[in-house]
Amino acid sequence: MTTTFAFLGQFGDAIDFIFDEHESPAGGVQVGGLAEIWELMREHLWLSFASMAIACAASIPLGLWLGHVGKGGFLAINASNAGRAVPSLALIAFFVAYIGVGFTNLVLALVLLAIPPILTNTYTAVRQVEPDTVDAARGMGMTGFQIVRRVELPLSLPLIFGGIRISAVNVVATATIAPLAGVITLGDPIINVNTYGDEGRLAAAIVVALLAVATEVTLGLVQRAVTPRGLKLTSAGKRRLAFPITRREATS
Amino acid sequence: MLELAQVQIRDRSDTCESNNGFCPDWIADNFDRYVDPFFQHALLTVLAVAIGFAISFTLALVAYRRRWLINPITQVTGILYTIPSIAAFFLLLPITGRGNDTALIALVAYVLLIIFRNVLTGLDNVPDDTKDAGRGMGLTDRQLLWRVEIPLALPEIMAGLRIAVTTTVGLATLAFFAGAGGLGEQIFADITFKSNVVVAGGLAVLLAVVLDALILLVQRAITPWTRAVAAQ
Amino acid sequence: MDALSLEVPSGEICVLVGPSGCGKTTAMRMVNRMIDITEGDILLDGRSVKERKPAELRRDIGYAIQQIGLFPHLSVAGNIATVPRLLGWSKDRIEARVDELLELVGLDAHETRDRFPAQLSGGQRQRVGVARALAVDPPLMLMDEPFGAIDPINRERLQNEFLRLQREIRKTIVFVTHDIDEAIKMGDRIAIMRRGGKLAQYAPPAELLMYPANPFVEDFVGSDRALKRLALQRVRDVDLWRAPLVRVGEPVAEVRAKGADSEVPYPLLIDDNGRPIGWLSERALLGERVTEELRSKANPVLELEDVLRDALSDLLAEEAQYGPVVNERGEVVGVLSIEMLAHTLHRDPEEVPSGADAAA
The missing domain is CATH 3.10.580.10 (CBS-domain)
Incomplete structure (x- = not known):
């Protein structure tokens, strides 16, 4: 196995690193191999998932409510503009310096990172539901909650998932620098190059890239699945532009 | 290869610094160290967005007339957009080596989709009757594009530029991994020191806000008609 | 489009009228080659439109459509100046022509010139659209439901105004509408079309009302056609x-x-x-x-x-x-x-x- 990918040069060494253990350049310990990569990936995914779950739980209900009552538009729309202006490294560094390292603190930072796109997209999605549709629902005697639950939410799902995709990919990417805050993710070989060596760093970069693309593609499929059939028909007819694997930002 | 060594930037003997406080005096004394990285950061951002704009604007114009190209271009730029830039830097290292070029390539790759998508959306949103009137008056396709369609797509194009520029400022904080310096290198130099983090991070936010405001100003100057609507 | 043959005398308004889907707009758009002709030909002053480059041909033909299609990013003056600029007129000449046209369509040049379309009322936009179509004084104008998007009261006024204007400028006009009353009011000649681009009758309004050529025309002009004839004459x-x-x-x-x-x-x-x-x-x-x-x-x-x-x-x-x-x-x-x-x-x-x- 060791020489299988040699023809790929440094990339070959990196792929070897993913599959086989090596002795660390710093000496002493064994690094690399599927078991270790898997361990790092599990932590990476768990960190990302925890952050996304909290971010969704916080921002979707808020966005639905703001959109339903039609208030707080300024906040909801500008959340993602403001979020974009703060570099994720600066955000993480701020947490490390002022609040401290550790899993919980890092999750908090990633939640802050993840909220704006979901909030903005949820709000925008609800506002984009045809007023006639909502009016008809009200005319049929639905309560405010029923309108949200049965009309606005289903019609908003595609855009909400669009926001979740943006955040999820962003969180997965940012979790790469988690070792700076003491959480050992796939970013560890990248940041602690002394321990893992150059091939370890390149290997981590490859895995992180694949993980981000996989996240994007998977959530894209989910987004398609949650789009109401009736909506697919009209949007396909109306919009000639389809961006299957992109993140549609409601604010753009 | 560079070792990402943590540099000691504070003098441990001083109380405020050794207590890791927020030290205005230290900031005043050490502000110089952020000036060069700030401009390095700004230059990298502006270059990346400018090159990215040139490429994706051209791609969008080509795909606008040959619509079958939209999907493949979107797929490819979409993947480039999805790959985390920190990973992209290291994926590029074996090919392009350390330095500004590597950082630039990764950042350019990142903005392609944003601008491509916005240019195309802007062009597609030009009302059909406006295009019909233009054609009916005898504008050639090229004249229609440059005199009618592109000007009318400007708000959308500029919105894309704004998104591109603010996100690029953020991503460029990681460019030091590729050896391109910038404010990220300063943050990384002592990530637990409050004064350092606030100044370096604050400058990055400031840079994003300033560049964003500049583009907004240009946009207002070149699209006077968008504000005329309210006058009636 | 099926064997449609019309002759429009110069200086007259020829109205193409018919139910939706009868091909009246298609027929009009063939004249300036917005839609290409597959069979047959269209002659302008005896010269085939097929001989000419579409863009050049179109610059010689005024074009006004229902949605008007003003360029939202250009001022009123910029809109009117579009074709003159394409033809390379001098700045002074364009400026003078813009003011002249605005006065001609009943707008205050000084006040309107620098406004953007978004700052105009529907009626004003329509007038600017007509002014733009007249910019290089084309002998032929194509108008597709030009008053269609205007409320009935203003439409009546604009129609009268346009007829008054037409007596001055004497353009040859191909005018498309679905409204038979508008057709009778505006047309020197009316071509009633039916589905599939077939011509049902081509005649001056009075003749059409008095002697409908077939049941389709009779039905289309309405059972009150006698009264409509009375609308054609004054005391x-x-x-x-x-x-x-x-x-x-x-x-x-x-x-x-x-x-x-x-x-x-x-x-x-x-x-x-x-x-x-x-x-x-x-x-x-x-x-x-x-x-x-x-x-x-x-x-x-x-x-x-x-x-x-x-x-x-x-x-x-x-x-x-x-x-x-x-x-x-x-x-x-x-x-x-x-x-x-x-x-x-x-x-x-x-x-x-x-x-x-x-x-x-």
Whole structure:
């Protein structure tokens, strides 16, 4: 196995690193191999998932409510503009310096990172539901909650998932620098190059890239699945532009 | 290869610094160290967005007339957009080596989709009757594009530029991994020191806000008609 | 499009009218090659449009559409200057032409020139659209439902204005509409089309209304086509009847003499300025001199510029058989009767004016 990918040069060494253990350049310990990569990936995914779950739980209900009552538009729309202006490294560094390292603190930072796109997209999605549709629902005697639950939410799902995709990919990417805050993710070989060596760093970069693309593609499929059939028909007819694997930002 | 060594930037003997406080005096004394990285950061951002704009604007114009190209271009730029830039830097290292070029390539790759998508959306949103009137008056396709369609797509194009520029400022904080310096290198130099983090991070936010405001100003100057609507 | 053959005399408005999907817009768009012709040909001044480059051809043909399609990013002046710029006119010439056109379509040049389309009302936009189409003084104009997006009251005004304008500029115009009333009002000639781009009839409005060529046309122009014909003519277009005009105090003998060579058997009392007061009763003529004994008031009073249909409506509303007609000074110039209106419907279509000629 060791020489299988040699023809790929440094990339070959990196792929070897993913599959086989090596002795660390710093000496002493064994690094690399599927078991270790898997361990790092599990932590990476768990960190990302925890952050996304909290971010969704916080921002979707808020966005639905703001959109339903039609208030707080300024906040909801500008959340993602403001979020974009703060570099994720600066955000993480701020947490490390002022609040401290550790899993919980890092999750908090990633939640802050993840909220704006979901909030903005949820709000925008609800506002984009045809007023006639909502009016008809009200005319049929639905309560405010029923309108949200049965009309606005289903019609908003595609855009909400669009926001979740943006955040999820962003969180997965940012979790790469988690070792700076003491959480050992796939970013560890990248940041602690002394321990893992150059091939370890390149290997981590490859895995992180694949993980981000996989996240994007998977959530894209989910987004398609949650789009109401009736909506697919009209949007396909109306919009000639389809961006299957992109993140549609409601604010753009 | 560079070792990402943590540099000691504070003098441990001083109380405020050794207590890791927020030290205005230290900031005043050490502000110089952020000036060069700030401009390095700004230059990298502006270059990346400018090159990215040139490429994706051209791609969008080509795909606008040959619509079958939209999907493949979107797929490819979409993947480039999805790959985390920190990973992209290291994926590029074996090919392009350390330095500004590597950082630039990764950042350019990142903005392609944003601008491509916005240019195309802007062009597609030009009302059909406006295009019909233009054609009916005898504008050639090229004249229609440059005199009618592109000007009318400007708000959308500029919105894309704004998104591109603010996100690029953020991503460029990681460019030091590729050896391109910038404010990220300063943050990384002592990530637990409050004064350092606030100044370096604050400058990055400031840079994003300033560049964003500049583009907004240009946009207002070149699209006077968008504000005329309210006058009636 | 199926074997559509039309000849439009220069300086006239030819209206293409028909139900939706009849191909009227397609036919119009073939003229400036917005849609290419597969078979047959279109000749402008004897020259085929197929010989010319589409863009160049279009610059020579005015083009106005329902949505107007003003360029939102250009000022009113910039919009009007589009084709002149393409043709490389000098700045001064363009500026002068813009002001001239704005005045021509009834807009204040100084006030409107630098506005953006978003700052104009629907009617103003429409006028700018017409001005833009006229920019290089093209001999031929294509207009696709140009007044379609305007509310009925303003539409009527813009139609009248445009007809007045047309009498000055005498363009050859191909005008598309789905509204038969608009067609009758605007057209010198009307081509009624039916589904599949077939021509049902091509004739001046009066002829179309009087002699519909087939049941489709008859149906399309509507069962009130006789009344529509009345809309084509004005009171001044018919030979009015005379009534004995008398003033209070006039000798009755003279009145009786006047009555002998008048079509209307009842004397009409007028004041010193010649304005109508009312129809005299027999009792007013019993003495030696005329007294003010009225049979009825002079209602309705009709004007020379009234459309016959409105005059008829007024007569019916007042349950009157006769209505005195006055000129712009209010003086009686004749009398219109229901009987005459009935007679008018049998006039030869050739005598009935149309389009710009009928407009005030």
